[in-house]
Amino acid sequence: MKMNRIKVNAENRSSLSSDRQWGTSLVLAWMVIFLTSCAGTPLIKDENGKKRPQSIASLEQIELLGKKQWILLRGVNVDAPILLWLAGGPCGSEIGWTRKYLAPLENDVIFVNWDQPGAGKSYKAADFKQIRVQNYVDATIALSEYLAMRFKKEKIFLAGHSWGSIIGVMAAHQRPDLYYAYIGIGQQVNSVENDQIGYNMVLKQARQRGDHALVKKLEKNGLPPYTQAQKGAYIDFFRHLPSCPPGICSKNSFWEMVKPKEYTLLDSLHTLKGLINGINMVYPQLVDLDFERDVPQLDIPAFFVTGRYDYTCVQDIAYRYYAKLHAPLKRFYWLEKSGHNPCYQEPERFIQLLRDDILKLAE
Structure with a gap:
């Protein structure tokens, strides 16, 4: 018995191929939309739900040292002092955490989050093969100059958390004229x-x-x-460093940090990838880090906030550095119910000490 053969002519094959290509293109288009859409920062509104006239809530791409990078600016009063926040990492982002835990500071300052090269929205700004610590210090200084010029300020406040405290001390040391004060949170001193x-x-x-x-x-x-x-x-x-004893410290969700409203899914993926690449490439460069030896003096007020149970940036070393440091004004704050993230584990205490002791320096 002979089987009937189904013949598919060239025209039909071309039509099937075209349909497949169209379908693939459609799927890819939807994937791009899914990965890159739905990101922005909400307006700062009054009690009637209307935008406060003097407020700023802006997610912006700017150019620093020839690299396109992203900053988030939020504040109730555009004329308020500026606080530049340097996140942990390297190549980390803390937009999610600062937005959740430190939002009340938007009443006092223009709070500036910066996605450093390799972090989140600025992932493509990093060349991981050429990455250097001083590159981040230079970019910090350039961003500080940009903010001071844009908002017509003589100086700004500089805060660094964890990795951010490394480049923060270096920037404050190299360009003290730019800053009212330096605030080190979970200060790293000696790698x-x-x-x-x-x-x-x-x-x-x-x-x-x-x-x-x-x-x-x-x-x-x-x-x-x-x-x-x-x-x-x-x-x-x-990744096995101990955290606080159970029941003492509140826990901050890692995913709150990775997926803020200001991020697309692609930005979140870049945050994870950037952290891995950044740590792998930058860590070996920190072997010679020793601020007790290299930065024994800061020419601006210096404030340090440390969790009693911080084992990531060992609290005793941070205090030892503070005790030896020469500065026109210096203070050290122990947060007794915190680990490596005192600004997020005891946010009310952290905000209050900024208001009581630090932000007044801009008056």
Whole structure:
């Protein structure tokens, strides 16, 4: 018995191919729309739901040192002092956390979040093969100059959290004329000593709870510092650093930080990717970091806010640096119910100390 064959002519094949291409293009178009849409920052409104006339709520792309980068500016009064916030990382973003926990400061300052090169909306601004710590310091200074000029301010306030506290101290040291004061939160001071303390703590706890796999991995990696070839070893102990004892510190959701209203899904993905790439590339450059040796003096007021249970940037080292530092005015604040994120774990206390002691310097 002969089977009937179905013949498909060239015209039909062309039509089927065209349909497939159209379908693929449509799917890709929807994916691009899904990944890149629905991002913006809400207006600052009065009690009647109308935009406050003197307010600013703007998500903007600007150019710094030849690189296109994004900033978020929010404040009730466009004439208020400026607070530039340097997020942790490297290549991290804290727009989500500052928007949730520090929003009341919008009544006092123009709060400026900056997605540094490699972070979130500024992911494409980073060349990870050429990334250098001083590049971020130079960009911090350039952004400070831009903000002061744009808003006709003589000076601004500079705050740095974690990684941001590294480039913050360096910028304040190199250009004190730009700043009313420097505010270090979870201040990093000495990379090698800091990380060796953290490593020994993680190793000790792993042995106590019988985590043989982690003990084996840590012992194989050895004590920090690590070379570029060992860059993953830092993550091995860093992600196991102890947090606060149960019931003492509030927890901040990682996803609140990664997916704020100002981000598209693609921005969120870039935040995750940027953190991994940034830590791997920048960490080996911090081996020689020692502010006690290199920045024993700041020519502006310096304020330090530290969580009592901060083991990421060891609190005792931060206090030791504060005690030795020469500055025209300096203060150190212990937040007793916080770890590495005191500004987000005790936001009311943090906001109050800024209002009571720091922001008055702009008057």
